Amino acid sequence: MPASDFTPKEYADRLAKTRTAMATRGIDTLIVADPSNMAWLTGYDGWSFYVPQAVVLHKSGDPLWWGRTQDRPGAAQTTWMEADHLLDWPEEHVQHPDHHPYEALVAHLRDRGWTRALGVEMDNYYYSAKSHAALLDAFGQDQITDATSLVNWQRTVKSPAELAMMRKAGQLSEHMHATLRAGFRAGRPKHELVAEVQAAGVAGLPGIAGDYAAIAPIAPSGTEASASHITWNDRPLTPGEATYFEISGCYHRYHCPISRTLYLGEPPADIRRAEDAVLSAITDTFAAAKPGVTSEEVAACVYESFARAGYVKGNRTGYPIGLSYPPDWGERTISLRPGDTTPLEENMTFHLMPGLWTPDWGVAITESFVITPEGGQPLANVPREIFVVPA
Amino acid sequence: MPASDFTPKEYADRLAKTRTAMATRGIDTLIVADPSNMAWLTGYDGWSFYVPQAVVLHKSGDPLWWGRTQDRPGAAQTTWMEADHLLDWPEEHVQHPDHHPYEALVAHLRDRGWTRALGVEMDNYYYSAKSHAALLDAFGQDQITDATSLVNWQRTVKSPAELAMMRKAGQLSEHMHATLRAGFRAGRPKHELVAEVQAAGVAGLPGIAGDYAAIAPIAPSGTEASASHITWNDRPLTPGEATYFEISGCYHRYHCPISRTLYLGEPPADIRRAEDAVLSAITDTFAAAKPGVTSEEVAACVYESFARAGYVKGNRTGYPIGLSYPPDWGERTISLRPGDTTPLEENMTFHLMPGLWTPDWGVAITESFVITPEGGQPLANVPREIFVVPA
Numbered sequence: 072m073p074a075s076d077f078t079p080k081e082y083a084d085r086l087a088k089t090r091t092a093m094a095t096r097g098i099d100t101l102i103v104a105d106p107s108n109m110a111w112l113t114g115y116d117g118w119s120f121y122v123p124q125a126v127v128l129h130k131s132g133d134p135l136w137w138g139r140t141q142d143r144p145g146a147a148q149t150t151w152m153e154a155d156h157l158l159d160w161p162e163e164h165v166q167h168p169d170h171h172p173y174e175a176l177v178a179h180l181r182d183r184g185w186t187r188a189l190g191v192e193m194d195n196y197y198y199s200a201k202s203h204a205a206l207l208d209a210f211g212q213d214q215i216t217d218a219t220s221l222v223n224w225q226r227t228v229k230s231p232a233e234l235a236m237m238r239k240a241g242q243l244s245e246h247m248h249a250t251l252r253a254g255f256r257a258g259r260p261k262h263e264l265v266a267e268v269q270a271a272g273v274a275g276l277p278g279i280a281g282d283y284a285a286i287a288p289i290a291p292s293g294t295e296a297s298a299s300h301i302t303w304n305d306r307p308l309t310p311g312e313a314t315y316f317e318i319s320g321c322y323h324r325y326h327c328p329i330s331r332t333l334y335l336g337e338p339p340a341d342i343r344r345a346e347d348a349v350l351s352a353i354t355d356t357f358a359a360a361k362p363g364v365t366s367e368e369v370a371a372c373v374y375e376s377f378a379r380a381g382y383v384k385g386n387r388t389g390y391p392i393g394l395s396y397p398p399d400w401g402e403r404t405i406s407l408r409p410g411d412t413t414p415l416e417e418n419m420t421f422h423l424m425p426g427l428w429t430p431d432w433g434v435a436i437t438e439s440f441v442i443t444p445e446g447g448q449p450l451a452n453v454p455r456e457i458f459v460v461p462a
Numbered sequence: 463m464p465a466s467d468f469t470p471k472e473y474a475d476r477l478a479k480t481r482t483a484m485a486t487r488g489i490d491t492l493i494v495a496d497p498s499n500m501a502w503l504t505g506y507d508g509w510s511f512y513v514p515q516a517v518v519l520h521k522s523g524d525p526l527w528w529g530r531t532q533d534r535p536g537a538a539q540t541t542w543m544e545a546d547h548l549l550d551w552p553e554e555h556v557q558h559p560d561h562h563p564y565e566a567l568v569a570h571l572r573d574r575g576w577t578r579a580l581g582v583e584m585d586n587y588y589y590s591a592k593s594h595a596a597l598l599d600a601f602g603q604d605q606i607t608d609a610t611s612l613v614n615w616q617r618t619v620k621s622p623a624e625l626a627m628m629r630k631a632g633q634l635s636e637h638m639h640a641t642l643r644a645g646f647r648a649g650r651p652k653h654e655l656v657a658e659v660q661a662a663g664v665a666g667l668p669g670i671a672g673d674y675a676a677i678a679p680i681a682p683s684g685t686e687a688s689a690s691h692i693t694w695n696d697r698p699l700t701p702g703e704a705t706y707f708e709i710s711g712c713y714h715r716y717h718c719p720i721s722r723t724l725y726l727g728e729p730p731a732d733i734r735r736a737e738d739a740v741l742s743a744i745t746d747t748f749a750a751a752k753p754g755v756t757s758e759e760v761a762a763c764v765y766e767s768f769a770r771a772g773y774v775k776g777n778r779t780g781y782p783i784g785l786s787y788p789p790d791w792g793e794r795t796i797s798l799r800p801g802d803t804t805p806l807e808e809n810m811t812f813h814l815m816p817g818l819w820t821p822d823w824g825v826a827i828t829e830s831f832v833i834t835p836e837g838g839q840p841l842a843n844v845p846r847e848i849f850v851v852p853a
Binding site for chain 1: 508532536553554556558584585587588589592593608651654658664666672673677679688691692694696776781790794799800
C-alpha cells in the first residue's frame with residue numbers, strides 16, 4: 072500500500088483527526104505499533120511487524136517512523152515521509168536476549184524531549200508486555216496512557232478513496248467465491264481447492280491485483296465446522312457435510328471478507344432452518360443499518376431472526392473492517408452486539424457475521440457492507456444461499 | 463497440526479523438558495501464549511490467536527488449554543487434551559472495551575490456587591501489555607517471572623518426527639521454487655507469479671498437502687530489494703532487475719524457508735560478486751556447522767566470505783526454524799551472529815540467511831538446514847545460483 076494510494080490532504084486529515092483524539096485524552100506523543108494504524112497514517116507497508124516498529128506522532132510536526140535498520144529503506148519506499156523522519160534501532164539488537172529495541176525508542180524520545188503524556192496501544196499484538204516495561208522503566212506509569220484503538224477509532228468512517236479500495240477487494244472476494252463454487256465437488260481434497268481459491272484472490276482480475284489477506288482461509292467441513300477458526304486439511308470433500316469458507320480478497324491491504332456455506336448432497340432440515348435464519352438476519356440488518364441507529368439495535372436483527380428459528384446466537388454479529396495486517400482483518404473498535412450503543416455513521420464498513428455453530432455442524436454466511444442513508448449496502452455481490460452440489 | 467502427528471511419548475517428553483526448565487527458573491505455573499508453543503505442547507491448531515488464548519502448564523498434572531468459548535471445540539478436535547482441561551473466557555468479552563479475557567484467566571488460576579511463581583512470555587505478539595497488566599494487578603510483580611522463549615528453547619533440537627515434517631516442508635519449498643523458475647519471464651506482473659507459487663505450496667505434492675506459511679512471500683525487485691521485507695505488487699518483471707523470493711513450504715505448521723534470486727538479462731558484476739560471496743558463505747557454513755561449534759563461529763563463515771568479496775554484512779546470518787504461526791517462522795532463540803556462544807547440537811535446524819542489501823539492489827540466497835556430525839545438511843534441494851533468464 073504505497074502512500075501514493077491517497078492524496079496528501081487525506082493523510083493530513085488522518086493526522087488531524089488522530090491529534091484531536093490525542094488532545095481529548097491529554098496525550099502529547101502517541102506511539103502507534105499496530106501495523107494497520109501505521110499504514111493508515113503514513114502508507115508504511117512491509118512484512119516487518121514481527122520485530123518492534125512504530126509510528127511516533129507528536130502533537131505537532133510530522134510523524135516519525137521507527138523500525139529496524141534493515142526496514143528503513145522500505146519506509147522510504149512506501150511512506151510519504153522524509154528520510155530524516157525515519158529512525159531506527161540497531162540491527163544487532165534483533166531478538167537479542169540482553170537488548171530490547173524499545174531502549175532505542177526511549178533514547179529517540181528523550182532526544183526530542185517527548186518524555187511526558189505518552190500514549191501506547193497496550194492491547195495490541197505488536198506492542199508486547201516487554202516493550203511496555205521498557206517505557207515504564209524510562210518514563211514511569213504516570214506519564215503513560217493506554218491509547219489502545221485510539222487510531223483504530225479514527226478509521227471507522229471510510230473516505231471515498233478507501234471505499235473504492237474496499238469495493239475492489241470485494242471484486243476479488245467475488246472472484247474467489249466463483250472459483251470456489253466452480254471447484255467444489257465430492258472427493259476433492261480440500262487443500263487443492265483452497266490453493267485455487269487463494270490463487271484467484273492474488274492473481275486477481277484485470278487491473279485489480281490481489282494482496283495477502285490478514286487471515287488465512289478458514290474452511291472447516293462437517294463436525295470440524297463446530298469450531299470457528301479451523302483452517303484446512305487434505306481430507307476429501309464428503310457428501311453429507313456442510314463446508315464453510317471464510318475468505319477475503321485484499322486490495323492494497325483493504326479487505327472485504329465474505330463467508331459462504333457449501334453442501335454436497337441435500338442439506339438436512341436443521342441446516343436449511345439455520346440458512347433461513349441467516350438470510351433473514353442479513354436482509355433485516357441491511358434494512359436497519361442506517362446512520363444514527365446504534366450497533367446493538369442493528370445486532371438485534373440477527374439475534375431476533377435466530378430466535379424465531381429456534382436457535383440461540385451466543386456471540387457478536389459483526390465488527391468493522393478495512394485496512395488490515397495479520398492476524399486480524401477486524402478493526403477492533405465497535406462490536407455489533409448487545410451493550411454497544413455506538414451510533415452508526417455513513418460510510419462505516421462492517422463484516423456482518425451471522426454464523427451459527429452447533430456441536431455437529433456450522434453454517435456461516437456473511438457479508439461486508441457499508442452504512443448508507445438507504446441502509447446497509449453490500450461491498451460485494453456473491454449469491455448468498457447455501458451452494459448445493461448433488462452428491 | 464492435529465495432535466496425532468506425534469506419539470503420546472513425544473508430547474510427554476516435551477512437557478518434561480519444559481518442566482525441567484520451569485523448575486530451574488523457579489516457575490510453578492507457565493502461561494504459554496505463543497501459538498507455536500501452544501501447538502508444540504498440545505497439538506492445538508486454529509487461526510484463533512487474534513484473541514487471547516494460552517496453554518497453562520503447572521508443575522504437575524496435565525496442562526490446561528484456555529481460550530474463547532467459540533474456539534474450545536477446535537481445541538477438542540486438535541489437541542490430545544481431555545474436555546475437562548479445556549477452559550474458556552466469556553464470548554461476550556471479545557474485544558470489549560470494559561472487560562478483558564485475562565480477568566477470566568485470573569479467576570481460573572485462583573480456582574486452582576496457582577497464584578504464585580507464574581511465568582509469562584513478556585516479549586510475544588500474543589501476550590499484550592494489557593494482558594500482563596491484568597496478571598500484575600491480580601498477583602503482583604513479585605509472583606511473575608519473564609519466561610519469554612522458555613518453551614521456544616526446548617524446541618531447538620528437533621525429534622525425528624519433526625525432522626520428517628520439515629523435510630516434507632522442504633519438498634514443498636522445492637516445488638514452489640520450481641514453479642517460480644518456470645513462470646519467471648519478462649513482462650509478467652509479479653502478483654500473477656506469486657499466486658502460482660503460493661498455490662503450488664498449498665496444492666503441494668502427492669501425499670504432501672501444504673499449509674499456510676507463517677510469513678507471506680517476500681518478493682522485491684530492483685531497488686525495491688534494497689528493503690528486506692517488501693512483499694509484492696503488480697509491476698511487470700523487468701529486464702535488468704534482480705528479484706528475490708523468500709518463501710517457505712509449510713507442512714503441518716513446520717517450515718523450510720528458502721530464498722533465491724532471479725535475474726532477467728545478464729547480472730552485472732557487483733551482483734555476481736555478491737552471489738559468489740553468498741555461495742561460498744553457504745558452503746563454508748555447512749562445512750563448519752557441526753555439534754559443539756558455537757553459533758558465532760558458524761556465523762563467522764558468512765561474515766568472512768562477504769569480507770573477502772569486499773562487502774560488509776551488517777545483520778545476523780541465521781536463526782532457528784520449525785513449527786510456526788504468523789507473523790514469524792523463526793523460533794526467536796539462537797541467532798547466528800557475533801556474541802552468541804550457544805553451542806550447536808545435532809538436529810537443531812536453522813534458516814541460514816546470507817542476504818545482502820545495498821541501496822540499489824538486494825540478493826538473497828538462503829538455505830534451511832539441520833546440524834549433523836558431518837556438518838550442515840540442507841533440508842531441501844533447490845539450485846542455488848542466481849536463476850538467469852535472457853531478457
